[in-house]
Amino acid sequence: MGIKLRKEDVDNLIRSISPKVKVFAPKVFEGKGRFSETDMIRYGEIKDLSEIVFDKKSDFSSKEIITPITQTLFFFTEDEFKEAKGEDFTPVIILRSCDMHAIKRFDDIYLRNGFEDIYYKRVREKAKFIVIGCPNSFENCFCVSMGTNETDSYDAYLKVDEDFVYLDVKDKDIEEAVSSLQKMDCEVMPEFVKENTIKVDIPENIDTRIFKSTMWNEYTERCIACGRCNFVCPTCTCYTMQDIFYKDNKNAGERRRVWASCQVQGYTTMAGGHEFRKPNGDKMRFKVMHKVYDYKKRWGYHMCTGCGRCDDICPQYISMPGAVNKLRKAMDEVTSNE
Structure with a gap:
């Protein structure tokens, strides 16, 4: 069972809860593409559901919201250091099934790998994840072969159809947030892709x-x-460390965690x-x-x-x-x- 809401009401809700709650989704960044005068689709804060790109795959994943490309861990001087404050807002991330499965991998690496990464944990504990469907496969996708084309591990499922929003809500905070909106009970079935053009065959005898x-x-x-x-x-998830020293005091600075690449x-x-x-x-x-x-x-x-x-x-x-x-x-x- 799900609920049907007016898109206008949900847009007003998104704007009213900011900046305590920020909603991130795949959106168009005009002129930011790899070539001149081209656009890029990546995750950014939205104020309106119409900003979400539903019919194209984002160029980047949602990981840059929970693990920023550059992240200050702590500040230091000659005598002491101070941990950097985390973001004081709750991130609500709208993403697809494959990226929701990727969050599970991040949890393995940052929370269940023999230690808990405090910088990841404090974001992860606050974050809410809203899944959007993939009725059709995009170019180069092979999620069906990897078993990541479907998921039920979400706080809510979202579908936007013209002037209405359809939600399957599992999280009590999201349920409470929409409780005051005019709504109607209805059946909401997540739409997940069932077949990709590209398929992979992973042999079991690899060593x-x-x-x-x-x-x-x-x-x-x-x-x-x-x-x-x-x-x-x-x-x-690989990263490297950088110590940045300030020009006005070379004995003071900050340590940053920065994305790295094994390639x-x-x-x-x-x-x-x-x-x-x-x-x-x-x-x-x-x-x-x-x-x-x-x-x-x-x-x-x-x-x-x-x-x-x-x-x-x-x-x-x-x-x-x-x-x-x-x-x-x-x-x-x-x-x-x-």
Whole structure:
């Protein structure tokens, strides 16, 4: 059972609860695309449901809302340090099923991986997640193969149809927020994509012998190590630390956590200049195996959610599902060579 609301009332509600509550959703950023005079779709604060882009896939995922690209952790002087204050608003994030599954991966890494990351935890505990449907598959998506095309782990499900909003609400805070609005009970069934054009076949017999396959040589030639695939990926969580020293006092500054990428040069550089996985093919091997092998061994399901953003963004047209679909042949290769 769900509820039907007037869109005008919901828009007024969104505007009235700001700035204590901020609503984020995929929206158009005019002129911010990769090429001149092109637009970009990414997550940003909205004041009106009409700002949400429902019919196109966002270029970036919702992860930049809960784990910002650059985040100050603490400030320091010669004698002391002070933890940076967290955001004092509640984020409400409107996202698709694949990105909701990505939040589960973030929880694994930041909350259930032997420690709790306090910076992530304080945002995660406040955040509300509202899922929107995908009646049709977008280009390069393969979420059905990854089992992330559907979810019931949401605080609310949202559908906007002309002047009306349909909600399936599970969270008591959201239920309370809309309680004063004029509404009507109705049936609300989430719309999730059932089939993608692109499919992947992940063999069950993958093991570390696949490191010796010649399939990775192709990516040494093609990949330019730009790292774009990592930055748009909803499940990539790697970061580096930067200490910023102020010009007016070089003994004072702040420590920041900044997104990093396992695909770029220098990511694995150690003291003395030694670098692991220097060939770009080795970097690609690490990424692919982490998404569909290493992570599953630890958590029981694949890290990749099949959103296809890595394929959308790659300037060399390297395909993640294409690489995954080569794994079976690669295992046959290394097995026959033994």
